[in-house]
Structures are given as C-alpha cells and as structure tokens.
Amino acid sequence: MTEQIVVELTELPAAERWGNHGLSFESELVKLHLKNDDECPLRQIQKAARQLSALGIRQVQLHGHHWQLAEQWAFAQGFATTQGDYQIQWAPMEASGHEELLARDSAFRWLKEVTHLGPEQCTPTVLAERALTYLQQVAGDAIAYEWLQGEELLEQGWIGLHGVGRASQHPPVMLVVDFNPSGESDEPYEVALVGKGITFDSGGYSLKSSEGMLTMKADMGGAATVTAALALAIQRGLDKRVQLILCCAENLVSGEAYKLGDVLTYRNGVTVEVVNTDAEGRIVLADGLLKAAEINPPLLIDAATLTGAAVAALGREFNALFALDDEAAQKALAASVAEQDPLWRLPLALWHQHSCPSAYADTANSRAVKGGGAGGASNAAGFLSRFVPNQGKGWLHFDLAASFNSSGNALWDTGATAQGVQTIAHLLCEYSADEDAKRDA
Template identity: 55%
Template sequence: MSHLSITLTTQPPADFYAPNSVLSVENHQAKIHLTDPENELAVIQKAGRQLDGLGIMQIQLIGDWQIEQQWALAQSFTTTQKQLHIQWCDDQNKTELINRYECMLFTRNLINATPEDLSPEVLANSCANWLQSLTDHSISYSFCTGEELKKQGWMGIYHVGRGSTRPPVLLELDFNPTNNPNAHVSACLVGKGITFDSGGYSMKSSEGMLSMKCDMGGAATVTGGLGLAILRGLNKRVKLFLCCAENLVSGHAYKLGDVITYKNGTTVEIVNTDAEGRLVLADGLMAASETGAELIIDAATLTGAAQVALGSEYNAFFALDKNLEQRALKYANSEQEPAWALPLEKWHRNKCPSAFADTANSRPQKGGGGGGASNAAGFLSRFVNEDGAGWLHIDLAAAYNPSNTPCLPAGATAQGFRTIAKTLLEENNN
C-alpha cells in the first residue's frame, strides 16, 4: 500500500488497536485519532511518523482540516527521501500551504546537503538563485569572496574561512520591490553560513562533527524566511547578508591566540576556534547596520548552550530591545514555532574578557562556560547600535535532529523560517 487518504476523527480507535494508538488504517484510508485535545498537533505529527514507518509514499488529506493540522502532518511525514507527496485539502489555505511547503523544502534540503556539495560559494549562489526564482520584483546581489574580504575589512569571515581551499563569501542580496535605488532599507537579515565546522584547531570530536553540515542552518533559515515573506506579499525593501565559510584546519587556518581587528575597531582574541559563528556574524551585523535598517534579525546554529537550556524543540531569542523580543515571541507562537527568550543585557558583552584585546571570542572553558549562549549574544551586541534597538538574535537550537524523533524525521527541521517571515511582515506594517 503506497497511497492513503487521511481523515481526522475525535473518536478513539477500535479496541483491537494498541492502547494510546493515534492511527488506524483500513484498505486505502487512514484515520488520525485526535483523542488528546491539549496536544492535537503533536498527535498529528506522531501519526505522520507512523505513516512514514508504514512505507506510505503518497497521502491525500480529505475532510475538514485546519491549516495548522495540515502543516503538522506535512512536517512529520516529509523526509529527506520523500517530498512533494501530499495532496492538500482543496480549500482557502491551499496556496499558503503550497508556498510554505516550498520554503520549508528549500530550507531543509539546503541544510541536509553534504558539505562536499555545499561550498560557501555554492551556498551563496543557491540562496540568491532561489530567491530570484520566486518573484518578478527586483532582486540584485553581490559577492565579496576570498582575499577581497580582507581588502574590504570583513575580517571575521576572512579569518574563519581562510583555512579552506574553498574561499569564504559574504553575500549581500537586495530585495527592492520599488526598483528605486534610493528606497529605504526597512529590514536586514543576517545568517551564519558555516558549510562545515570541524572546530578548527579547537577540533570537535568525531561524534560532534558528524552533524556539522547543519552549521549553515542560519543562512538557510533566514533565506527561507525571506522567501516566504516575499510569497506572502512583502512590499518593503529588505537586504540579506549571508556569512559563508568552511571552518577547517590547514597551514593557513586561524589559530588560538590570534587577534582579529574588526571594521568598527573592535579587537577580538581567539581563545576557541570552534566559537567561529559569532566571528562571521559580526561582519554581517556591521554590514546590516550600515544600511540604517530599523530591524535586523540574525539567525545561527550558534551555541550548544542554547540547546542544553531549551532542548531541541525551542529556538532561543535574545534581544536588548525587550519590546521587539516580546513581539517576536508572539509572532513565533502564532506561527506554531516554539521559541523562548534567554537573558541578554549590555553587561553580557564583557563576559569574555581578554588581556590582549577588547574581548575574547569565548571563555577558555568547555562550551564557553556558564551562560555561554547569552555571552555569545553579548559578543554580537558589540556589532549593532549601542542599545541594540531593532535587533533580534535567534540561536537555532531546534534546527536539526541527528535522528528521528517521535514527531519529526531525522535532519533539518526548518523551524524558524515562518517566524522570520511573520516578523518581517508585521514589523514593516507598524
């Protein structure tokens, strides 16, 4: 059996099914039993994983489905090997679901790509080409690559990426629907695009390195979010900055004890080459700040500390602008993407002291020591305006699952792209 029609029911399954069963199948029809109203979407996701386990290849949703119910099943049933296999309900939500699904697939597939196939230049090109394919509006972009990064003063991306034979890249993409070159840039997105993270000379274990193809999840997620906002009708100018590099070991790689001097004059001592994400994001945040945009969102698979704090179900939000943070949490909740605010105050930027520079890039302790996620956010706050007005940092703790969970398949989740799209649209309407 490779094709099933799926309906929802609030009735329990027949007695001969296992206790707590959420799925029943008869002939070419299946029912998902919504017997736990407090966790309805999770029940649907668990049913999706069971359908996948049965080897079902195609599903058709029939009957009365709400939009988030359809989406929950799509998230859990879609795997790296099985995509474009869902026939949505023929209702008013179909266009939104088709658009949302395209953006999810782009984000997941990019994150799941092998590091051999996805060099920094390929990552930057893939994101630019995909966004151009979505709209007739004006999209232009430019790359700053390799030694040119050093000449232009983008020292974080340059130093992190110089150990690889495949050059690092800063992508600047301009979505300008007015076609007016003097139009105000209303928002900027900044994404961490580390296409593979060995840890550098602070080398990860084999187990820790295995899933590090996902370390460009920030770049994929902000691109997916911008794509969804465009498909939902974004009509304001937005710039995208992707900070792309491979963090590898070689005779030309950056080293512990090096000091990087940034474009804004900040000096940074390298005490951990595996704390590289914040080094590349610093360049992207400075480039975004130069535009004068009122809203800057960066996203990154930045710290293990965020995942220790929140697990793999929630993304972590950080902001000095507490009003923006609260609005963003509401957007995340409305988009069914769990998020939680972790502490960030101005004094967090001084939590990684150095005797040789303005700051170190971490603390010389495993995982950066206590409060590592907040300290990383504090480091980033040095590269936006003094009060952090209009800046939101997202640590993507929920971006990737190394193996199947009860609700989601192994690999990239794309969690966060809907929140970014919603934030762009809502904040631009304020």
C-alpha cells in the first residue's frame, strides 16, 4: 500500500472499529479513537500506529487539532519501520513544536540507520566517522575532534579499548568530539558524554551462542545514543561546551585477542583481572570515563548496552539508571518524565566496587559465574565508578535495557528504539540552564 492515508485523532467512540486499538476506517481516512481506560493515551497512539504500519501503510498525513507534539511523536515511534521506508506529514502546529518534531525525527532516524547496519558495514572506524559527520552537519564549525586509533591507543595508555579491539582487522577507535559554540579556547566544559561503541560482540573467548550473537551489531547503542542526544540538544539550542567520547571496537576471537586471566593496568593505576571477555563494555568505558575525567566536568553521563541483568530487571520498556549522586539522579528521573522516555533507578553504592573481587588485581571485570551473578547490573556500575572523578558527584550511568528489540512488539518494529536520547538531550539543555541561573544568582 503506497497511497497516503489521512489519520485523525478523536476522543469520540467508534461505531465500528478494527481490532482493539481504537482504529476505524472510512475510505482513505483512518480515525484513531482514544479509549477511556487505564492505559496512557500516548501508549494507545503508539500501539495504533504500530498496527497501521503492520498493515503495510507507509505514508500518512496527521490531521486535526488533537495532534499536538506529544501525540504526533508517539505516533511516529510506533509507525517507524526497521528499514525506514515510511513518511509522515505532520499536523500543523506552532513553529517551535514543528522544529522539535523535525529535530527528534532527525536524531531518531540517524540512530536507527546506523544501529541497523551490518557489522561489516559499521566497523569501529565507520561508526566514528558517521557520528562525526552527523554532528558536523548539525553543528558546523562548532565541532572539533581528536581521533585515536589502533596502536596510538596503546601508546597513550588506553589499554582497555586497545585490549578489547586488538583481535579485529578493523582497529579500535577513540573519537573525542569537542562541541564549543562560543569558539573560545578557554570556555569551560559543562558536560562530558561517553558511549560504548562495540560494533560487533562475539563475546571473545567467553564466546556467545549463535542466538546471543545475532543482534550484537547493536552493541554500539550507547555510542549512537549519546551522539543522537548531543545532536538533538544542539538543535534545541544548547549553547554550552560539551565533550563527547566514543569508545569503538569489535570484540572478536583471534591469536591477538585479550584473554581470561589477563590483568589490565589503567591510567589511574587501577588493575583489573579479566574473568569474562564478554564483559568488554565496562572495559572500554573505563578508558572513556578516564578520558572525560581529565576535564573534570560538572556533569558526566555514560550510556551503554551493558548488561543482560538490566534487561532481566526492567524488561525492554525502561532504561536503567545508576548514580552515586542522588541530586543528579533525581534530575535524570525528572528529565525522563518530562520527555516521556521511561527510566528507572537501580541500586548503586560505593561498596559495589568490591563486588567482583580478584586475587591478582584490584578488581575483576565481572564475577566468574554465568551472567555475572546476582546484582550484575549494579556490579557493572560499581566497576565503572572506580574510573569517575569526585567519588561520582555529577556522574550518571545509563544501562540501555530498552534501546533495542530483537523482534517487533505492540509498540515498536524490530530494532533500535532510540529510548534514552530525549532524556539525555533534556539533561544537556536543562543542566546548562541550571548553571546559568547559578551564575546569575
């Protein structure tokens, strides 16, 4: 079906409706009838859009005064297809709302496109290049960058990223982007963003099953999320300096691969015994966090598809949040509510740093049991907390349980969801406003 369908949103009941998603059809007009029940209206809209997409409808025009920003975006999320072959003509609204829809759509489509590329299409170098190109398109001359690749990483002491990525013919890359809209070299950094960019994860010598490996092209979801979030924040008017660090690598098996029993010594002196090569995300993120610590940012955010334990705890509709700073955590949760972008805080305390003991090093990178054992997501966050400045003040860790679905469901088509992007973009902009208020006080 290729013709454009007009979709109206109404609160009136339908005389006859199709299925249980509040849809009724009149020639080329579809009416979406909101039901007066316990479910959030935005979820109803997203589910109905998903049903229209499942019917093969690819072009729609949203019509009527009920289509405000939140309603149109909920529809877009459900209507989006894995391959991006859909078009939405937005309903008229004020200019600011229309600009916000276009900005979200740009970030959403970029993230989905890069996440859905096959691992041979999206190597560590390609991921870094595409992220840099997208940010340059959005921010122009406000973008500068540093690029470290392959043996350069080892020479400068970034042993985690180098160790994980050295088994691949595609070298690991650390991309450090400087968004500095003022252009002043002494402008202070307000925020640092760190993203896990594992473009394919075999598990290394802790080899995954075929089923577990199939979707591991999406293990770069953290890097895609923070890149898209920065792009969205810039389009929303972000005017403060931000550093973005992407830790990009493939985790493969070869004679060059890092091994169980290896001990890594990080630049801050922390030693780590490798007891699971499939817990590689925290190994590369440790380097990214140490790099960010060099500028001592007031706000430090990392994002990663880090643990199956977070998925087990929250399912696929909430991302997990970890923080040692309660004030920063509350700001993140408030941002998620404002953006209607589900987020849930899970436990983290300083003693989680000692939950993965090693006889040979300061810590192990996991516990030597299946899945990392009980509390695996908190233990991973505890590991990361060893590499952040100021005992975790201003640090937020997003474990992206909701960023990808291996198959379609009632809300999403198969693949990336971009959940987390809006929350992080909101934090970037709102934190900026908070700092301005403090300076003016």
